[in-house]
Amino acid sequence: MVSRSINESVLSHFSDKNKHKVQIHSCDLSNLEQSTQFANKLIDSTRIDVLFNNAGLLTGDLLENLELDKITxxxxxxxxxxxxxxxxxxxxxxxxxFGLIINNASVSGEFYFPCAQVYAATKGGLTLFTKSMQLELKGTGVNTLLLITPGIETKMMEQLKEDYSKHMELDFLSQTIKPEEWVDQIMKSVDKDERICYPSGSTRVGLFLNRHTPKMFEKIIMKKFERNKNS
Ligand SMILES: NC(=O)c1ccc[n+]([C@@H]2O[C@H](COP(=O)([O-])OP(=O)(O)OC[C@H]3O[C@@H](n4cnc5c(N)ncnc54)[C@H](OP(=O)(O)O)[C@@H]3O)[C@@H](O)[C@H]2O)c1
Structure with a gap:
């Protein structure tokens, strides 16, 4: 596991539960040089069968208000x-x-909201990257799993509510699920050797509406958006 912070309670949670040997490494994945050095060290010492690109950052504001460093x-x-x-x-x-590359994208890679432009660009990019790689890897024994992740009750969701509420009504965000539920769905997709893990319930209906009646979806979202809210 890789993150900037090393949280020992996470380590003991995994070690106790699964009796697997778990290591947490500190690396800033926003730094491409540091990430390359870290990966090369790992390649020299370990066989890698599964790469789970899970780390993520959120942006949620008008583009002109975002710091360039945050965008990068x-x-x-x-x-x-x-x-x-x-x-x-x-x-x-x-x-x-043999290998599996799991990429954690988002419904935001398919939906597009005001204030989500940079985040949506990264998740849309990751979605197409993963789909393209799956075709390219056909017959190699290596596969991909794309996660179209819905609203999950994590720290990121707390940040989302705070950031987006500056310009949007967030009542459409009521459909969030617990991390454990999403993990179960991901594990089912891994067991069934699926290539895409979609959310269920009303988020899935939203994805369908967005794809097939984009104008209606846009109308609903634009009723929630106010560029000059609070000013
Ligand atoms: N929560 C949602 O509603 C939701 C919806 C759709 C998709 N997703 C996606 O799901 C994934 C997990 O998000 P989450 O909800 O668990 O968010 P979270 O609670 O904010 O956790 C983000 C994780 O990414 C790590 N991270 C962030 N910046 C990093 C960096 N520069 N270097 C290394 N690690 C870094 C964080 O660890 P440190 O801070 O210690 O570095 C943390 O472990 C993300 O890709 C997110 O985009 C989430």
Missing amino acids: ATLNVNLNTPILLTRLFLPSMIKNK
Whole structure:
């Protein structure tokens, strides 16, 4: 597991539950050089069968209000580093004729809201990257799993509510699920060897509406958006 912070309680949670050996490494995945060095060290010492690009950053404001550093960090953590890590880990997976690359995208890669432009660009990019890789990897023994992740009750959701409420009514966000529920769905997709894990329930209906009646979806969303709210 990789993150910037090292949380020992997470480590003991996994070690106790599954009796697997779990290590947490500190690496800033927004820094491409640091990420490359970290990955190369790992490749030299460990066989990698599964790469789960899960780390993510959220942006949620008018574009002109976003700091350039935040934009760059979000592009790197959500899109550039997953591409970089896939590129670095892939040769040994192909050599072993075995591997799985799981990319955590988002419904925001399909929906588009005001104030979500940079986040949506990274998740839309990650979605197409994953779909394209799946075709390219056909017959190699290496596969991809794309997660079209819905609203999950994590720290990111707290941040989303705070950031987006500056310009939007958030009543359409009531359909959030617990992380454990989403993990169950991901594990089912892994067991069934699926290539895409979609959310169920009303989020799935929303995806359908967005795809097939985009004008109606846009109308609903634009009723929630106010550029000059609070000013
Ligand atoms: N929650 C949702 O509603 C939702 C919806 C759709 C998609 N997703 C996606 O699901 C994934 C997990 O998000 P979450 O909801 O669990 O968010 P979260 O609670 O904010 O957790 C984000 C994780 O990413 C790590 N991270 C962030 N920046 C990093 C960096 N520069 N280097 C290394 N690690 C970094 C964080 O660890 P440190 O802070 O310690 O670095 C943390 O472990 C993300 O890709 C997110 O986009 C979430």
